[in-house]
Amino acid sequence: MPVLHPDHAQWLEARGLSTGLTTALGINSAECPDGGDWNAFYVRHGRVVNHKYRRVDGKGFMQDKGGAQTWWNHDCLLDDTLSSEPAIITEGELDAIAAMQAGFRRVVSVRAAHRPRRFRATPAASTPSSPRR
Numbered sequence: 001m002p003v004l005h006p007d008h009a010q011w012l013e014a015r016g017l018s019t020g021l022t023t024a025l026g027i028n029s030a031e032c033p034d035g036g037d038w039n040a041f042y043v044r045h046g047r048v049v050n051h052k053y054r055r056v057d058g059k060g061f062m063q064d065k066g067g068a069q070t071w072w073n074h075d076c077l078l079d080d081t082l083s084s085e086p087a088i089i090t091e092g093e094l095d096a097i098a099a100m101q102a103g104f105r106r107v108v109s110v111r112a113a114h115r116p117r118r119f120r121a122t123p124a125a126s127t128p129s130s131p132r133r
Contacts, residue, residue, distance in 0.1 A: 005029035011056050040093045044070045071108035082106040
């Protein structure tokens, strides 16, 4: 069973998240590369395929180099007993846990928050002017 450091448990509880559910979902405290404070397991077909590390003192994130890019809680989508329930997609693991606490069971999180691409402004296409009368 994953273990949460008391400071990390307090941090999650301050956000209204159940530490019992959180640890049951595989989130634990860990000594992580570059000083990360806790990690979330990314499981696909019952196998851990990646970890996401998060700093509790800020919003620094990292994942295992070469780890599979998949939904967090992916396997709930394969559970036939949940197939009639709505699929909920959240931006982060903590949002997914909040949805689960609200009673949703078929909940996944994207692997990382989407970063919009920057587009270079291009001039509007020139249109021929109307003929003057």
